[in-house]
Amino acid sequence: MNFNPFYEKPKKLDSIVMSFKDLAVKPYDKECSPYTRVRNILMNGTEYEAVWCKHHFNRHCPDNDARREVAFLRRSEQQQQKLLAGLKPIDENLLETTIGYEQLAVDLTAFLAQRAKDKNVKNALDFALLEDFDHLYRYANLLENDFDLHAENYVGKYTEIMPARPTIAHHRHPYDTVKHHIENKKADPITKLDVAIITAAEQQTMNYYMNLGGFYKNQKGRELYTEIGMVEEDHVTQYGSLIDVNATPYEELLMHEYTECYLYYSMMQDESCEHVKRIWERLLEQEIAHLHLAVKLLNKYEKKDFIEVCGEGAFPEPIKLHENIDYIRHIISKTVCDTGNRESYTNLKNLPDDADFFKYQKKVFPKPETESGHITVENHINRFGKDYRFETKEHPIKSMRVRTKDDYCTGRVK
Numbered sequence: 001m002n003f004n005p006f007y008e009k010p011k012k013l014d015s016i017v018m019s020f021k022d023l024a025v026k027p028y029d030k031e032c033s034p035y036t037r038v039r040n041i042l043m044n045g046t047e048y049e050a051v052w053c054k055h056h057f058n059r060h061c062p063d064n065d066a067r068r069e070v071a072f073l074r075r076s077e078q079q080q081q082k083l084l085a086g087l088k089p090i091d092e093n094l095l096e097t098t099i100g101y102e103q104l105a106v107d108l109t110a111f112l113a114q115r116a117k118d119k120n121v122k123n124a125l126d127f128a129l130l131e132d133f134d135h136l137y138r139y140a141n142l143l144e145n146d147f148d149l150h151a152e153n154y155v156g157k158y159t160e161i162m163p164a165r166p167t168i169a170h171h172r173h174p175y176d177t178v179k180h181h182i183e184n185k186k187a188d189p190i191t192k193l194d195v196a197i198i199t200a201a202e203q204q205t206m207n208y209y210m211n212l213g214g215f216y217k218n219q220k221g222r223e224l225y226t227e228i229g230m231v232e233e234d235h236v237t238q239y240g241s242l243i244d245v246n247a248t249p250y251e252e253l254l255m256h257e258y259t260e261c262y263l264y265y266s267m268m269q270d271e272s273c274e275h276v277k278r279i280w281e282r283l284l285e286q287e288i289a290h291l292h293l294a295v296k297l298l299n300k301y302e303k304k305d306f307i308e309v310c311g312e313g314a315f316p317e318p319i320k321l322h323e324n325i326d327y328i329r330h331i332i333s334k335t336v337c338d339t340g341n342r343e344s345y346t347n348l349k350n351l352p353d354d355a356d357f358f359k360y361q362k363k364v365f366p367k368p369e370t371e372s373g374h375i376t377v378e379n380h381i382n383r384f385g386k387d388y389r390f391e392t393k394e395h396p397i398k399s400m401r402v403r404t405k406d407d408y409c410t411g412r413v414k
Contacts, residue, residue: 005261006306006313010292011285013072018079023086025279030089032273034156035107035321037100039267040087040276042108043283045204046197046263047081050074053256057249069297070253073290080283087276094212095143095221099154101205102139105132106159108201110324113331118191120180121242125198126331127338127345128235130164133328135228137163138373141380141388142221152390158323161390163400165336167373169411170231171364173356176340177237184244184251184309190316192244196259197319199239206232220379223372238340250298251309257291258310266318325392333396337411349414361412368408377406 028036054074061067088097109129116122140151140161151161184192209232213225247255264284271277295306306313338345339357351357365371377387386403395401399410 002314002316003265004312004314005258005265005288005291006295006310008288010289013076013289013293016076016286016289018083023079023082025083025086026275027089028087028273028276030092032276034100034103034154034158036271036273036276037097038104038107038321039271039280040084041097041100041104041204042197042201043263043267043280044081044084045207046200046260047077047084048204048207049196049200050077050256050260051081053252057253061249063301066297066301069293073253073257073293076286076290080286083279083283087279093147094216095139095147096149096154098139098208099136099143099151101208102132102136103155103159104201104321105205106136106328107321107324108319109198110327111319111321112194112198114324114327115190116194117188118182121182121191121195123345124179124238124242125194126335127340128202128238129328129331130336131167131170131231131235133332134164134167134170134373135231137161137389138167138224138228138376140390141377142224144388145376145380145383146218146221150390151388155390157390160325160328160392161388162395163377163387163407164328164332165338165411166406166408167228167231168365168368168371168408169339170234171361172234172340173360174234174237175356176342177234178241179238179343181242181245184247184255187244189311192255192310193259193262193316195239195242196255197263199236199243200259202232202235202239206236220372220375224376227372247309248302250294250302251304254291254294254298254306254309257287257294258306258313261287261291262315263319265315266320269318270320329396336397339411348411351414353414368412371408374406374408381406 051074054070057070058067109125109132113122113125113129116125143149143151182191182195206229209225209229213229214222216222216225261284264280264287268277268280268284271280298304298306337348339348341351380387381404399407
């Protein structure tokens with residue numbers, strides 16, 4: 001039988017409070033597996049999402065006894081987030097960390113898309129996958145241009161680095177970013193988990209670029225962070241709109257804790273660094289205690305059992321982060337010209353000429369040749385004679401095989 005956190009004996013809540021000495025954790029080795037870096041980014045984002053869920057609860061719940069219980073959980077989640085933030089090596093610069101963020105976005109999204117059971121969710125994952133993949137390519141060109149460093153070393157050569165749907169084509173009208181939400185009572189456990197996981201992961205990336213992009217060392221880099229940060233707003237809107245809007249605050253609370261338990265369990269199973277693995281084990285124990293308190297609150301305030309929210313509770317197969325080269329190439333070859341169209345996705349050629357997509361593009365890019373993602377690659381070409389890539393074989397799209405000129409028309413121009 002798969003691991004079921006609802007039947008684990010939880011630690012007492014007072015015993016999981018950490019000292020500030022506990023939070024001053026030894027960072028992971030900068031030369032570690034790239035997926036150790038990626039796991040830490042994922043769990044940092046998961047804790048950020050948990051904290052803000054509980055702040056929203058605090059601002060809308062009229063019962064102070066319930067708010068005190070949730071305040072304890074939120075304080076514990078804050079401690080976990082601070083510990084995870086301390087795992088990042090001091091000598092890992094902003095752009096090196098960014099490469100990890102985009103590798104997470106690529107390989108996590110590809111993993112979830114391949115196991116997705118809900119067609120609407122799979123379409124959303126496949127769609128944004130190509131955009132995060134192209135972001136990785138733009139940042140990798142910036143990395144070599146500004147630091148003479150090769151992103152293929154940071155991703156361990158598990159993730160290809162090459163263009164996909166160009167970043168300029170990612171800027172859609174906000175109306176085209178809102179999708180149909182799932183219904184928790186009908187959705188299978190994997191769908192509920194994966195919608196929560198990808199929303200938290202993309203939200204962490206959005207927040208990172210919102211807060212730190214302005215600290216980049218030159219203007220061109222700042223402009224690239226600004227542009228890609230706006231795309232992350234699109235992605236968080238898209239993924240967040242998939243979450244069941246009918247879930248109650250106590251159901252949301254329980255689902256967050258269940259998701260965190262599942263993720264820490266997955267990270268623990270997959271981790272190659274023993275130092276970090278022990279941290280996953282410790283935080284899983286804490287999350288199980290959180291989960292059991294959330295069950296108690298659901299029972300007390302809504303007279304519901306956890307099964308009504310999470311089913312029987314046994315975890316599906318853990319998340320395993322690994323290369324997804326063939327899958328990503330397949331999605332590029334099939335959907336590189338797709339764009340959003342209200343709740344669905346369509347090939348650009350199917351849009352009428354007066355579609356919101358084209359109107360919005362003209363607003364944000366009256367001179368598309370000045371777009372920062374395009375300029376980043378052109379600057380690299382001007383310096384090195386070609387763009388920066390890590391490819392295992394020929395690009396699946398013919399127009400993107402040329403390395404001496406950036407394609408900024410695919411997915412944007414009919």
